[in-house]
Amino acid sequence: MKVLHITPHLGGGVGKAHAAIQGATDPTVERAYYLLEEPRDRRYADLIEQAGGRLHHAGQGVSLAELIEDADIVQIEWWNHPRLYHLLATTALPPMRSLFWAHVSGLFAPYIPTGLVAAAGRFLFTSPCSLQAPEIEALSDTVRARLGVVGSSFGFEYGRTADEMPAGGASSAVAYLGTVDFVKMHPAFFDIIDAVDNADIRVSVWGGFDAEGEPARRARSMRHPERVRLEGQTADPRAALQAAGIFVYPLREDHYGTAENALIEAMSLGLVPVVLANPAERAIVTDGVNGVVAADPDDMAGRLGRLLAEPEERVRLSAAARTTARDRYQPRRSAGLLEEHYRALVGEPKMRIDFAGVLGSKPVDWFLSMQQRDRESGGGRMFAAGGALSKGSIDHFLATFPDDPALLALSAR
Structure with missing residues (x-):
């Protein structure tokens, strides 16, 4: 054929x-x-x-x-x-x-x-x-x-030795990878991180950005700017995500995306996805089963804080996220x-x-x-x-x- x-x-x-x-x-x-x-x-x-x-x-x-x-x-x-x-x-x-x-x-x-x-x-x-x-x-x-x-x-495939296995939910590190622009990223992204009730939260934001653009300005004007690090573009998204345990992925409700590569790749590495209740994300993540689906930015900030305080829950959701990626996205x-x-x-x-x-x-x-x-x-x-x-x-x-x-x-x- x-x-x-x-x-x-x-x-x-x-x-x-x-x-x-x-x-x-x-x-x-x-x-x-x-x-x-x-x-x-x-x-x-x-x-x-x-x-x-x-x-x-x-x-x-x-x-x-x-x-x-x-x-x-x-x-x-x-x-x-x-x-x-x-x-x-x-x-x-x-x-x-x-x-x-x-x-x-x-x-x-x-x-x-x-x-x-x-x-x-x-x-x-x-x-x-x-x-x-x-x-x-x-x-x-x-x-x-x-x-x-x-x-x-x-999703990514990975080896079975201890060195090759991703950290998954065992890590409390938080990552975002994707478009660093409010054309897709939710404009409340930095407000969400600011509002998390955990002084130790640190978020690595991966993706190309304009140093004088709106997201960079919003990051600099945060109440807790030390919580976010704009890492820039990466040629190796797997390595960028590998050490994190949580994937925070708040997108604007009218974004044009559908398959969401970064989300599925993160789940395949065992990162616990934390998303908003948009149609594309809800087709991938089931709340409480293989990740967290928040109703709005305030809810996301609260639930992200609780997730950081509950390592056993992170490990459970991490395993389910990895299984979803393995079984459905091949x-x-x-x-x-x-x-x-x-x-x-x-x-x-x-x-x-x-x-x-x-x-x-x-x-x-x-x-x-x-x-x-x-x-x-x-x-x-x-x-x-x-x-x-x-x-x-x-x-x-x-x-x-x-x-x-x-x-x-x-x-x-």
């Missing part, structure tokens, strides 16, 4: 997921990847090639139409990337058996166009929380029968689920999809299609920042289509 993946790139979480899945793929499945951007960081691209995947990118002049015609399944890695919209809406693509794998939740902006979900041969999400979106719940039974969930985040499991969808889809005829009719024909249509619910409610986070080229932001679209008059007019509002 030949599967062609169309993806904007193979960086970040998408590249990491496919490097793992390629290594766990059944030998009867041949995977090729068509990248819309030439790889800048080849780390995951190289791993995919070493595991047998074939890589092409748009700049090589390879015929995408021929690759599609040769493929049994065309898997489109979906998120709100302007180049992906452009390819689908402006290119005369041949008929295909299409499978979309969404790497955003769709619960908040960026939304997933429901017309795209209905038009796809199969549409897969990376978390069951996406099935709770009102637009998805309102789809017909026929369309919902073509939906599925395949996880894209996987590349071979996701590879197997994908292959089940391939086998079901390969018996169906190839279909031509009118992507322009589904997504719109112009960049402003594509941008607004993923902001629709926010637009109807008066704007919301339509132009959310988080860095000039934050995923699918107005700045990202303008960087791709710098002379588009409708986008320029929209950004000037």
Whole structure:
């Protein structure tokens, strides 16, 4: 079976997921990847090639139409990337058996166009929380029968000697690893740490940050600034997490994440997750079973303090967190689920999809299609920042289509 993946790139979480899945793929499945951007960081691209995947990118002049015609399944890695919209809406693509794998939740902006979900041969999400979106719940039974969930985040594996085993819940050290920006991190992050009733709490915050940005300023203005250390970006997240026992992970309630790589990696090392009751996190962490799910920032501060004072509870939750990661978040499991969808889809005829009719024909249509619910409610986070080229932001679209008059007019509002 030949599967062609169309993806904007193979960086970040998408590249990491496919490097793992390629290594766990059944030998009867041949995977090729068509990248819309030439790889800048080849780390995951190289791993995919070493595991047998074939890589092409748009700049090589390879015929995408021929690759599609040769493929049994065309898997489109979906998120709100302007180049992906452009390819689908402006290119005369041949008929295909299409499978979309969404790497955003769709619960908040960026939304997933429901017309795209209905038009796809199969549409897969990376978390069951996406099935709770009102637009998805309102789809017909026929369309919902073509939906599925395949996880894209996987835990670390570790050895069995004493030196190789992570500290897990035995340690009272606290860590955060992820986006150090309030576009995803909860704006009360530093207030939570300040409010914990334990003078000995120390939190290592891993992730790139702007020394003059808002999170760094908030850290400096804490009542107890000694409690937080901004460590910066790490090339070795496993080593960054290895000595900690608690993973504090408060995200804003309308964040766009879904699979939450850092959370699952931390759990695989036995760190006890402490999260807020957002849909994506609740799909991974069960309160009192394999971690702590707090109702709000005040509740998180109180429960984090109690967890620090209860080493036996930390050890119990640590073991359950590690078991969850081991049993539910493995590349071979996701590879197997994908292959089940391939086998079901390969018996169906190839279909031509009118992507322009589904997504719109112009960049402003594509941008607004993923902001629709926010637009109807008066704007919301339509132009959310988080860095000039934050995923699918107005700045990202303008960087791709710098002379588009409708986008320029929209950004000037």
